[in-house]
Amino acid sequence: MKVTDNYVFLTKGPIHQVIGTLAVPTIISMLITNVYNIVDTFFVGQIDTQSTAAVGVVFSLMFVVQAFSFFFGNGSGTYIARQLGARDRHHAxxxxxxxFFYALCCGTLLAVFGLVFLTPISKMLGSTPTILPYTESYLGISLFGVPFLMGSFCINNQMRFQGYARYSMYGMVSGAVLNCVLDPIFIFGLHMGVAGAALATVVGYIFGFIVMLRMTRMSPNIIRYSVKRISFSFAYVKEILAGGTPSISRQGLAAVSTIALNFAAGAYGDAAIAAMSIVNRISMFVYSVVVGLGQGFQPLCGFCFGAKLYGRIKEGYNFCLKVGTVFLVFWAVFLFFFSKEAIALFRNDPEVIAVGTSALHYQIISYPLIAMLTVSNMLMQTCRKTIRANILAAARQGLFFVPLIIILPHYFGLTGVECCQAVSDVLAFLLAVPLVRWAFREMK
Incomplete structure (x- = not known):
């Protein structure tokens, strides 16, 4: 059976070939996921600074949505990979x-809650009085796509952990391509402004969700969804919590840090919020390749952990670490010389470019450290080292970032806002090193 072939490939195939085969479509999926936000920022940036800032403000709430999406997708996916590695398909x-059922229900509840409390949430996210109308317009429409987005991410991660990253990629790509096509039509052709960007994104979410469901039927060996298999047993909830809480920590605290960043930058005007939003988009787009590489490592890690092939896990970890670090060093050098052009691509405003260029220069200092932080967190999460996975997930954008975004601007003003993420990354790296060594000593 093909299931057996996939098992043999993940547990015995050449490390670089296995990770490469799984990582390439996953990287494409990650890049496409970021395209949703990049495209909106680019086209909205052609309208005005307030619209650009509004998209950045709403972006923090999308972190919350993604946090719950990955909570269900990664929480179940790590368990599925370990069970398939142990040859237990029934529980998988x-x-x-x-x-999948829990993800859809959660997405629906989040959408309803957001629509009921639209204005308070918009203000809580960091909207200034001048940005608020644009935020409400963009967010009010975007919320209708939340259940479809969460369902798509859940399917995407579950298929990836089964070793079928190529199929999971198609749903993400199709939705993003449609979003790219519809953005200029709705924003400029139909003169809908920032509301058009939101509508294009929602249509992309829905279309991607439909395609993703279709992909689960492409192979008889891909696990299919059935109402009959839905279980309310706490045993499954416990596994989702163990595997998914690091995703909540990572993505949820990213939302908190983005909100805190919006408030800190807001003290220096709308241009500062827009600039920091653009820098975050650029960095996340670069990081998405490393995240995709790490996610390509996770199925191998899960299968091999279930099969007790610990030496193979370390080989895969080291491979991802080397490739990811080299990639990030390249982009750090490139963006150092072309930072102004990168910021201007999204918003050609002198004040936005000045703040964004300075912030990007600080950010790229810590680029080479991100591969180690990302792959280490995924290692802990997949091997069910829950506490350490949560610590690593919380470190970069929560444990260190939130206190620093309060302290640094107090002493250094706008410069403190601009350099906060880089300082947080360095501290998170120093914390990660002993935790990873501890994990590998346990595997021996």
Whole structure:
């Protein structure tokens, strides 16, 4: 059976070939995920600074949505990979349907809650009085796509952990391509402004979700969803919590840090919020390749952990670390010389460019450290080292960032806002090194 072939490939195939095969479509999926936000920022940036800032403000809430999406997708996916590695398909199938059902319900509840409390949430996210109308317009429409986005991410991650990253990629790509096509039509052709960007994104979410569901039927060996397999047993909830809480920590605290960043930057005007939003988009786009590389490592890690092939896990970890670090060093050098052009691509405003260029220069200092932080967190999460996975997930954008975004601007003003993420990254790296060594000593 093909299931057996996939098992043999993940547990015995050449490390570089296995990770490369799984990582390439996953990297494309990650890049496409960021395209949703990049495209909106680019086209909205052609309208005005307030619209650009509004998209950046709403972006922090999308972190919350992604946090819950990855909570269900990664929480169930790590369990599915370990069970398939241990040759237990029955429990893997029940987990897949159960987590998918929970993700759809959670997405619906989040959308309803957001629509009921639209204005308070917009203000809480960091909207200034001048940005608020644009934020409400963009967010009010975007919320209708939340259940479809969460469902798509859940399917995407579950298929990836099964070793079928290529199929999971198609749903993400199709939705993003449609979003790219519709953005200029709705924003400029139909004169809908920032509301058009939101509508294009929602249509992309829905279309991507439909395609993603279709992909689960492309192979008889891909786990399919069935109402009959949905379980309300706490045993499955416990596994989702163990595997998914690091995603909540990572993505949820990213939302908190973005909100805190918006408030800190807001003290220096709308241009500062827009600039920091653009820098975040650029960095996340670069990081998405490393995240995709790490996610290509996770199925191998999960299968090999289930099969007790610990030496193979370390080989895969080291491979990802080397490739990811080289990639990030390249982009750090490139963006150092072309930072102004990168910022101007999104918003050609002298004040936005000045703040964004300075912030990007600080940010790229810590680029070479991100590969180690990312892959280490995924290692801990997949091997069910829950506490350490949560610590690493919280470190970069929560444990260190939130206190620093309060302290640094107090002493250094706008410069403190601009350099906060880089300082946080360095501290998170120093914390990660002993935790990773501890994890590998346990595997021996």
């Amino acid at each position: 199938e029940r987990m897949a349907s159960t987590a």
